[in-house]
Amino acid sequence: PGCLWVVATPIGHRDDISARAVEILRAVAVIACEDTRHSRPLLVHHNIGTPLTALHEHNEREAVDALVRRLQGGESVALISDAGTPLVSDPGFRLVRAARAAGVRCTPVPGACAAIAALSVAGLPSDRFVFEGFLPPKSAARRARLQELAGEGRTLIFYESSHRVAESLADMRDVLGEAREAVLARELTKLFETVLGEPLAALAARVATDPDQQRGECVLLVHGRGDDADARVAEGRRVFAILREEMP
């Protein structure tokens, strides 16, 4: 069978793609991408004339079957997404799973990933971290999810849409505490790249009052729960509030 190359593409700056990635994208029989109109300019910029085929959530089953058949027939296929690393909050999981189940070799061609790029400049502990992808869009579900994460000691990484970033920061401040350090990494590798690090109360206030911080693409990172006195006081208050509810 052919090989399924899982190729990372840029998250902004169009030259953030490896020389090996460009070579492979030129050599394969077909490139599976989310949106052919989105990917074509990048491929044109890098002189890649390979045919494209769409693979997105609405045609996934048929597209996966067709691609696995081509791989089994000996053709090589590359998988890319609109930005960054495929399968990271992006399509591709079903294709990789089906290809592996069919005995097709899957090889990564690593490169940009917004979560890792953000972590690399956030200045938050980076030895252990959790990637949470997108939080629920509605506040009640989002707060419930954050509550589950409130005791997490590792650095938290979230993707967020810019029109929800102010709301999400307000929920984080309320659920995780005003003093928790957080970082907003926005428009990485692009013209308006901004990395802001502040306690959640200050960051939520700044983003709420500055519409420029509610534009573009963003990653939110939050310090894990520290073992500091503040956290112990906050936890004490939380437990006390629960106990008070239970008391006659």
Ligand code: SAM
């Ligand atoms: N597969 C991609 C990756 O490897 O990072 C992520 C795809 S996900 C659908 C898109 C989200 O990634 C955006 O909503 C944003 O949270 C984040 N993102 C992508 N590009 C970014 C950038 N240049 N700066 C900050 N965040 C970015």
